[in-house]
Amino acid sequence: MAGTRAPIRLALLFGGRSTEHAISCVSAGGVLRALDRDVYDVLPVGIDLAGRWIVLPDDADALAAAAEQLPEVTAAAGRQVLISADPTASRLAPRDQTAVVRDTFGDIDVVFPLLHGPFGEDGTVQGLLEMAGLPYVGSGVFASAAAMDKQHMKALLRAAGLPVGPYAVLRPGQSLSEAERERLGLPxxxxxxxxxxxxxxxxxxxxxxxxxxxKTARANDPKVVIEAAIVGREIECGVLGRLDGPGPEASLPAEITVDSPSGFYDFEAKYTSGQTRFDIPARLSPAVRQRIQDVAVAAFESLDCAGLARVDVFLGPDDQIVVNEVNTMPGFTPTSMFPRMWEASGVSYPALLDRLVRLALRDGAGLR
Structure with missing residues (x-):
């Protein structure tokens, strides 16, 4: 039909080499289910735990979490491909050079790197996509790396005048001194x-x-952060770039109340039903809500984030706000906190995905 616009070819990256592999797969299932196929031609690209890139079937159900098992990308599930860092070359090529590739296989308009943790959310994949000249959803190399490293995240937040709690950093071979123990206190x-x-x-x-x-922390990372416990309500707030104006905007905040044996919002509390209550939006006075939204936007901007982030804070008994974390690629199932906060703020899940892709296409690759 004359005047019909060709679908946007979107490569959805998920899985990855980090311990958050399965969570990324579950997020990808939600995104695959919600993307409008009249608008997007979706190429699901899973990264297995060994780091192989695999083009998979466009099947959201295959990425759903089962009762006893979380999803995982496996090399046997699809065709292995390589991505080129040459912006003048075909974007994706088959790993087996004898394979027949359809003409449009390497033509990608935008990438949604739905990867959590190291080797994906930490600036590594963002750097590869920059080298390839591919627009992508989310923050760039620096912001992704800075937000992932809690030490540098806290330093940048503090330099911007934002409140962070007491903490100490242990590099390999270091231990916590008596002076640091006294300063941090227990727990x-x-x-x-x-x-x-x-x-x-x-x-x-x-x-x-x-x-x-x-020892448990160092099994995941040789560098460890030790934080003093903060007394207060756990509040999260989504931040999202604007298509029609300068600066980002904040969602309605949400509150997390945990009833977990560990006493905090651990992996089981996040991903096991019945241990956590979510109040979306959080029960806050208009003044406190606005302060949390302002802090969330300030934290987003202090790290030079782009596209999206979830900012987690503690709200003390005296309404003091302490920033805990900035997450540049939060969980993205329809029931994850970031989409639910925006749903409560008037932005549906499909509209949220579309806005993020449009932001990436608008901003392109390279310096922004």
Whole structure:
């Protein structure tokens, strides 16, 4: 038909080499189910735990979480491909050079790197896509790397005048000094410096348990962050770029209330039903809600984020706000916090995905 616009060819990247592989797959299933196929020609590209890139069937159900098993990308499920860092070359090529490739296989308009954790959310894939000259959803190399590393994230937030809680950083071979123990107090949270989904995190209520918690964190990352516990309500707020104006905007905040044996919002509480209550939107006065939204936008801008982020804060008994984390690629199933906060703010899940892709196409690759 004359005047019909060709679909946007979108490569959806998911899986990856990090411990958050399965969560990325579940997020990808939600996105695949919601993308409008009249608008998008979707190429699902899974990355297996060994780092192989595999073109998979466009099947959202295959990425759903089963009762006893989370989804995983496997090399046997599709065709292995390579991505070229040469912006003048075909974007994707078959790993088996004898394979027959359809003409449009390498023609990609935009990439949605729905990867969580290291080797995906930390600037590594973003750098590869920049080299390839491919527009992509989300933050660039620097913001992705800075937000993933809790040490540098906190330093940048503090430099911007935003409140962060007391913390200490342990590099390989280091231990927490007596002076640091006294400064932080108990309890503390021991975390991999560059991890997510609460994997490898421990709550420590006695110093005798600290070494075990550090060992657990270092199984995921040789650099460890130890944070003083913050008393307060756990509030999250989504931040989203605008298509029609300068600066990002914030969603209605949400509150998380945890009833977990661990005493905090750990992996089981996040992904096991019945352990967590979500209030969306959070029960906040208009003034406090606006302050949280302002802090979320300021945190987004202080790290030079783009596209989207979820900003997690603590709200103290005296309404003091402490920034805990900035997540540049939050979970993206329809029931994840980021889409649900925007749904409550008037942006549907399909509209949210479309806006993110349009932002990526508008901004393109390279310096922004």
């Amino acid at each position: 503390v949270f021991v975390k991999p410096a560059r991890g997510g989904s609460s994997i490898g995190i421990s709550r420590v209520e006695a110093w005798d348990d600290l070494d075990t918690a550090i």
